[in-house]
Amino acid sequence: MxxxxxxxxxxxxxxxxxxxxxxxxxxxxxxxxxxxxxxxxxxxxxxxxxxxxxxxxxxxxxxxxxxxxxxxxxxxxxxxxxxxxxxxxxxxxxxxxxxxxxxxxxxxxxxxxxxxxxxxxxxxxxxxxxxxxxxxxxxxxxxxxxxxxxxxxxxxxxxxxxxxxxxxxxxxxxxxxxxxGGTASRQQHDAVLRAFVAAASTGELGGLVALLDPSVRLVSDGGGLVSAARRPVHGSDDVARFVLGLMAKFAAITTLSTHETADGLVLAFAEGDVVGTVVTAEVRADRISELRIMRNPEKLRLWQRRPRPPGG
Known part of the structure; x- marks a missing residue:
């Protein structure tokens, strides 16, 4: 050549x-x-x-x-x-x-x-x-x-x-x-998500509901490869209960870290060194209007290459 x-x-x-x-x-x-x-x-x-x-x-x-x-x-x-x-x-x-x-x-x-x-x-x-x-x-x-x-x-x-x-x-x-139109600034988004993590960690239903829009929608993608909600979950009360259920189920076997991405602050749950869940949120008027939970391992390949952030 x-x-x-x-x-x-x-x-x-x-x-x-x-x-x-x-x-x-x-x-x-x-x-x-x-x-x-x-x-x-x-x-x-x-x-x-x-x-x-x-x-x-x-x-x-x-x-x-x-x-x-x-x-x-x-x-x-x-x-x-x-x-x-x-x-x-x-x-x-x-x-x-x-x-x-x-x-x-x-x-x-x-x-x-x-x-x-x-x-x-x-x-x-x-x-x-x-x-x-x-x-x-x-x-x-x-x-x-x-x-x-x-x-x-x-x-x-x-x-x-x-x-x-x-x-x-x-x-x-x-x-x-x-x-x-109407989506929160990056600073507002990240502040709401941090408050969401704190509320979910305490397990208090009322505090979590207060951070969710009444018509909030939760969508989960497992691709048929891992467990995930097959249909969207609607409404602040049902979404809050769903989130608290997940926290109770996975708290003992996963670690939570936050990451700055194009979506603003996102949550990553890892078991050992393997990231198995990534949560992104959409925020409007200081409340979460949509939660998106990615669990499909085929769509989390790049997260496995990401080095663990200091203190994350």
Whole structure:
């Protein structure tokens, strides 16, 4: 292999983190993102050398191909999730820095609507909202608002006109803004979650109920691999009792630690060195409006690599 080929391959491989971030935002799990990106690279290397040589911007080519693969995957994923055991949740990340957007990416301008997901775009809360979009809306939104891809190039991915893609991204942006409007600041979120941990640790039902919105919703994802609530739990009283039941069941065999993530402060429960449960929360008006419990071990792989924080 020539030195030029090695250099070209290294330059091409440097695109992988950005492509993984793109695919994760579109598909919601790291494993699916890795598969999509790997397929894009496979298609690149399957091309005849002469065809590869004619591509001026290999990184842009890989982004378009990865996006098309994700678009196809989003369509089939909805069918597969009909047979998913229990509730499906996006994979929570212990560290968002790996999938941070490239410097300068994202829509320009000072309009808060255009920057609605800049601070928490990798949070499970935002990914849950993105799940409610159509595949074409999600692809257009992620490509334009996060990665600043022009609508002309997005049109090549989704098979629609640039103006239609502009409308798709605009509709998605409004939907995200509406769903995320009213959520607490990071400081408020973390303060409520710390109070939640303290109340749950005491076992006092009233104190816990006071921190929950009356219409709070708890969702648990075990993927059929571990025990988890098959259906959402609704209402402050039922959710509080459910949480206290879990605390009583696992307190003797697990250790609790808190971590700063794209979701703000999250809770991780570990048995020995194995993290088996990660809890993220959505806070509105100083009360928890949604709790998401990830127990599916296939979506906790990255948490097993995370070093134990000092005092955690």
């Amino acid at each position: 020539s030195e030029a080929t090695i250099t070209d391959d290294a330059r091409l491989e440097s695109e992988r983190p950005q492509l993984l971030g793109l695919a994760y935002r579109m598909l919601g799990t790291v494993a699916d993102a890795e598969d999509a990106v790997q397929e894009a690279y496979a298609r690149w290397y399957r091309m005849p050398p002469a065809d590869r040589a004619g591509i001026v911007k290999p990184g842009a080519w890989l982004m378009r191909v990865t996006s098309r693969i994700c678009l196809d995957e989003l369509g089939s994923a909805r069918v597969r999730r009909e047979s998913y055991v229990g509730e499906w949740l996006p994979e929570p990340l212990p560290d968002a820095s790996l999938f941070a957007p490239p410097s300068g990416a994202g829509s320009p301008g000072a309009d808060p609507l255009d920057r609605v997901v800049r601070e928490d775009e990798l949070s499970t809360a935002v990914l849950v909202v993105l799940e409610s979009l159509s595949p074409a809306e999600r692809v257009a939104f992620v490509l334009h608002d996060v990665f600043a891809v022009p609508f002309g190039e997005i049109a090549e991915v989704v098979g629609r006109s640039p103006e239609a893609c502009r409308q798709l991204a605009s509709q998605a942006r409004r939907h995200v803004a509406e769903r995320r």
